[in-house]
Amino acid sequence: MKPDKPAPASHRAWVREAVRRIDADFQRSSDTHLIPVALPGFAGISLYLKDESSHPTGSLKHRLARSLFLHALCNGWLHEHSTVVEASSGSTAISEAYFSRLLGLAFVAVMPRSTSAEKIAAIEFQGGRCHLVDDPTTIYAESQRLADELGGHYMDQFTYAERATDWRANNNIAESIFAQMRLEPFPVPAWLVSSAGTGGTLATLGRYVRYCRHETLVCGADAERSVFFDHYLARDAGLRIEQGSRIEGIGRPRVEASFIPDVLDAMVKVPDLWSLGAMHALSRRLGRPVGGSTGTNLVAALACARQMRERAESGAIVALLCDGGQRYSRTYHDAAWLQAQGLACEHEAAAVDAWLSHGQVPAALLAAWRLAGDLS
Known part of the structure; x- marks a missing residue:
């Protein structure tokens, strides 16, 4: 049963106070960190992670x-x-x-x-x-x-x-990244990399770089059980699958209204085993656990680095660290759980670690991932 509507004057006063509370909460929060990650295998290419796990609720x-x-x-x-x-x-x-x-x-x-x-x-x-x-x-x-x-x-x-976010400014994630990159060797990133859950973050990144006339390219990372990559290829909004994504927070069984493929320059579809392997490899390098979607983003970022190296390009890549791994201590960071789910990924983690150190993409990943757009 619907509750009674408040009187107009009372409602307006409540809305003003609600907006004030949200704005005050924002003022109490600092920006999220931009973390450099060494890429020994990719000379002249810098990788940064936009660490969204430091928000009050722990994620992007x-x-x-x-x-x-x-x-x-x-x-x-x-x-x-x-x-x-x-x-x-x-x-x-x-x-x-x-x-x-x-x-x-x-x-x-x-x-x-x-x-x-x-x-x-x-x-x-x-x-x-x-x-x-x-x-x-x-x-x-x-x-x-x-x-x-x-x-x-x-x-x-x-x-x-995608429509609720102010993509032109107002300290959106794209504006924050470019502000934090100002004093870095490559202040305008060559690539921005994000996975898609709703698609809203990718829409913000893609629109912002066009609005600001940056030469930055935007790469979307997709999970194994998801339709976003195929929609990017075919522009078929009716795509459906019957399974939910195994990488929590990203990948969808249907095309969501907030996913805007035209603002993307490339996409990478990452097998779940490699997302989780990359997650474990990165967690060890950072000295703290990250979530599965961050592993997906890392694989896509390394695909961008691979192409830059092939083209003898230097520059920076910024990928999103979506959330911390503490939320997955009984799943993605539990070896017994991974084994039971058919997702044991020790081999993939070691291969990604070697890829970071030596720059050679694992042959098994080359045969399993899918690339589209400017990376194909």
């Missing part, structure tokens, strides 16, 4: 959640009695639960039952409730059903991610 999705809430508030979609509902594989839900609590709103996350226990605990810590489904492809319809039933608002990150 903190930026998205802030934008989605401001978008919904300024469109008049939220009021002080709203229940916020979101379809998520976990990280966006953690961030939206944080902002819901900040505004005193109830929050329900609709997620696949396979979502890591650590993510579920993080959502509940923020005061959210988790509604788990067996079939990952049903999260959209179930979210809308719950929102209707509760008289709430379905935030729908997959539709609104």
Whole structure:
């Protein structure tokens, strides 16, 4: 049953206060770090990781959640009695639960039952409730059903991610990267690399470099069980698969409205074993665990470095470190779990480590990955 609508004057006052709280939260937060990663095997090429794990909610999705809430508030979609509902594989839900609590709103996350226990605990810590489904492809319809039933608002990150984000400026992730690169040897990166969950971050990166007239190219990294890469090739918005992605936070079983292929210069489809192998290799080099999507991004970044070296080009590559690996301590960072899932990746991790050191792409990866656009 829908709650009664507040009086117009009272609603406007509540929205003003809600926006103030979100802006104040932003003012209390510093920017995320840009971490250089040595590439001994790629002379003249620098790699940096934009470390989004240092946000208050621990992932890249903190930026998205802030934008989605401001978008919904300024469109008049939220009021002080709203229940916020979101379809998520976990990280966006953690961030939206944080902002819901900040505004005193109830929050329900609709997620696949396979979502890591650590993510579920993080959502509940923020005061959210988790509604788990067996079939990952049903999260959209179930979210809308719950929102209707509760008289709430379905935030729908997959539709609104690219339009809620101010891609021209306002300290979006692209503007932040270029500001942090100003004193580096190559201040304008040759490549920006990000994986796709909603596609909103890639849309922001691609639009921003065009708006600022940079020569930077943008590469999208896709997971094994996902339709984004094939949509990039065929522009078929009707593509569907029946399986959910095994790399949490990225890859989708359908083409999402926020994925804009025309702003991308290239894409790499990374097999899951190699995403997780790269994750482990990078975690060892950084001395702390990272998530699976960061491994996907690393493989795509090294594909860009490989092409630059073949063309005798120097320059910088910036890839996203999407979240920390602590959320996956019982899954991606648990050897027994990996073995049980058929994802044991010790060989791939060693091969990626050697690739970083010597610059030679593993032959098994050459036979398994897919490249498109400027990398093909």
